Amino acid sequence: MSSTTNTSTQHTSTIGAIGAPSRRNTELALLVFAVVIPVFAYANVGLAINDQVPTGLLGYGLGLGLLAGIGHIVVRKFAAYADPLLLPLATLLNGLGLVFIWRLDQSERLQNLAESAYGVFTPSAPKQLLFSALGLALFVAVVVFLKDHRILQRYTYISMAVALVLLVLPLVPGLGDDTFGAKIWIRIPGVGTIQPGEFAKIILAIFFSGYLMVKRDALALASRRFMGLYLPRGRDLGPIITIWAVSLLILIFENDLGTSLLFFGMFVIMLYVATERTSWIVIGLLMSAAGAVGVASFAGHVQARVNAWLDPWSCYENSDACYQIGQSIMSFGSGGVLGTGLGQGNSDLIGFAANSDFIFSTVGEELGLAGVMGILLLYGLIIERGVRTALAARDPFGKLFAVGLSGAFALQIFVVVGGVMGLIPLTGMTMPFFAAGGSSVIANWALIGLLLRISDTARRPAPAPAPNPDAEMTQVVRP
């Protein structure tokens, strides 16, 4: 009967793990799509404003295509099994952001405003393109040089120190740059200003995941039950109190509501994911509410923002904060459902920070509700892919890290979009990939690179098992 193998192999489904597809071709197709859309938008803006296709169209399209192509080739070579959606989504958002910044550069109102304030108007779009290229370079560096995200785990406490230093830097006299009400920039002579908080976001996520991975059991299990909530022991509560205090200090000394909210929120999200205890969310919400109320009643800068949020129309005439919020809300309103069309809105009335903090108002006016929802869904998809990566990751550090990064990303979008729409008090934060701001673009490209690296590790099929099962012992069933 041994002669049967010939026949039988033909009918055999020798099933191992079905080879997971790398999906790089899907990514490439989506990338092409993601480059074409901003080019279309760019042509549309040019036709609407200047009645002609902008002269830089070819250069812009080729530049964006080149960036996307480099990113794709690097991912194909160094992270072949990474998530297929993250790179196209980030490319599309970055490309659309460039178009919107260029569109606001064309506004005469903003040009005059800049000339009267600084004496000279410099367009932001070329700078932003340069920063996008730098961001992509950092993305490439992360994907190429970080072979395994678990290496970062070794630098848990170092990253804590680095993050704290980065956060404190803007307060150092001579280095800090207090131009726009918040002390979140540092000025490096010859280079320009840098916003260290954006980078601290990523580095703090490393610390949080490394720390929580070790302490999660103590935090989850050693707790007393009180009124239906599991209250942790005092010594386990220490770190969260510390983070809370640090974020409050940032808020007080740097006048930066957004960053402090971001850090504290990210920590609470990661704590919840690590311990699965709802009580942390309740405690976190209570603490942030207490902190916000406390600071809002003392710091004048924050107080003005809160007043502008509560009733922008009462102080519309005499306060810049109220004026901006009011104009932003009117932008969203006049956009309606389908928008006024690219280049045909009046969102430049917002004036200062129209292309950074308030860039989403331009989206609201010119693309309408449909466009706003589309863009928000693009962000939502990035977050979904991040959380999906966390679910797929096999190591606890990678899980927490991916959750932390996508949670921070989500919080940042919520804080910015909620701020310009008047849902929450406005905080000076940048819309990732969209808003003009070098640090933000560069840091967020690094964030995407890290997520790609984790997802590559998570989705890569497990290496083939030992080649010869004949040599292995059969396990004996014991009754």
Place this chain on the structure above:
Amino acid sequence: MSELTLTVMRLGFLAVLWLFVIVAVQVIRSDLFGTRVTQRGSRRENARPQQAARQAAPPQQRGQQPAASGGRRGRNAPTKLVVSEGTLTGTTVALQGQTITLGRAHDSTIVLDDDYASSRHARIYPDRDGQWIVEDLGSTNGTYLDRNRLTTPTPIPLGAPIRIGKTVIELRK
């Protein structure tokens, strides 16, 4: 620029933006349901009937095949073997008069990825009348037909579960 062109471009842009979102969601969807169990054996045979015919019958079995197809292929003759539990769940093998060997060895017909299976665990073959027989090949943990451990080659009733380690197979029409 004319009003009409701009309106068309405005709506076109929104449409393209949403198209991208929808395509992206489709990619996620195919990611979620990415694994399919395909019956590779049968499909391959359909695709290459000539080759299948050429390889189908080594000399020893030529005599059996008419018997299997002619004599007892009545209403109750099983036509396929189905793995109903274990890592290979969903695999089917067409029964065409050939012996099917089961075990962890690579040359088995069904290679079991199962710590509780032996290298050459059991075999299933048709006897002269075309009745399918299962025989344990001296395995460590034994082969069970309907909860009874096999000691001798035993005819397989249609649909009776044969348990090998964590894997359960049965014959179906």
